[in-house]
Amino acid sequence: MKSTAVTQPALVYSVLGALLDYPDAQLLAALPEARLLLNGERALTRESKAGLERFLDYCEARDLMTLQENYVAQFDRGRNTSLYLFEHVHGESRDRGQAMVDLLQMYERHGLFLASGELPDYLPVFLEYLSRLPGDEARALLAETAEILQSIAAQLTKKGSAYGLVVGALAALAGIRGVDTPHEISEDDAQSPPGPADYHALDAAWVDEPVRFGGAPAPAQEPIQFYDRRPGDGAHSTPSRNRSQENRHG
Structure with missing residues (x-):
């Protein structure tokens, strides 16, 4: 997360993406800079900025x-909090594979090339x-x-996870009003992993209550659609950070 590479309107997406990535020493070193940049971001609401301040304090x-440990506890146990978008749309179906290929090709047309093991x-x-x-x-x-x-x-708010503040800020940017965010942040997220009954409940919620996208009225249930965009001028290839799940446990 380098300020020299972050310009409007890229600022907020780059910083929030870094905060939602697996934590490392580089992220910790960049927290003061992230705080400064987010405080000056006009696209964020006052409520979102206050929540992000709390997350940075956390x-x-x-x-x-x-x-x-807390990151793994929040995002690697159950589909409802997965940060892999197509898990909320396709689950483990074969449709997810083709959707990933399409998304990867769209990235590459804009000069974003992923490292081996990274999922688009x-x-x-x-x-x-x-x-x-x-x-x-x-x-x-x-x-x-x-x-x-x-x-x-x-789901993160129900757990009292600080990450609910970051995803909540993104949801507000996406147009959702009155996003629930945690009033109190759990001090010991990683100390209380869900039991077998919790896993069944998470899977049942994912299967029985599919998310609708784009404001589609019930009973329509549209999967997320990523539309091809015209590549911008001056797109270039930049190595991306290694976000593969393998690195979380090594």
């Missing part, structure tokens, strides 16, 4: 190992892509994920 109050539907990767688009296009594409973001934020 990060600064913990050591790296605790942050990493990972939310921080998607936000990196948005940072390369003109502002109106980025906002329109983010809006297509609005109900996914709202659903993830609601």
Whole structure:
């Protein structure tokens, strides 16, 4: 997260994507800069800025190992809080594979090439892509994920997870009003993993209550649609951060 590489309207997407990525030493070193940049971001509401301040306080109050354990506890246990967007649309069906190929090709047309092991539907990767688009296009594409973001934020808020504040800020950017965010942040996220009954409940919620996108009225249930955009002038290839799940446990 380098300020020299972040310009409007890319700023907010790049910073929030970094905050939602697996924590590392580089992120901790960049927290003061992230605080400054987010405080000056006009696209964020006052409520979102206050929530992000709380999230940054949460990060600064913990050591790296605790942050990493909490991250895994929040995002690697159950589909309802997964940061892989197509899990909320396709699950493990074969449709997800083709959707990933289409999304990856769209990224590459804008000069975003992923490292081996990185999946294109990972939310921080998607936000990196948005940072390369003109502002109106980025906002329109983010809006297509609005109900996914709202659903993830609601689940994180139920857990008292600080990450609910970040996803909630994204949901607000996507056009969702009155997003629920945690009033109190749990101090021991990683110390109370869900039991078997909790996993069954998470899977049941994912199967029985599919998310609708784009404001489609019931009973329509549209999967998220990523539309091809005209590549912007001057697109270039930039190595992306390694976000593969393998690195979370190594």
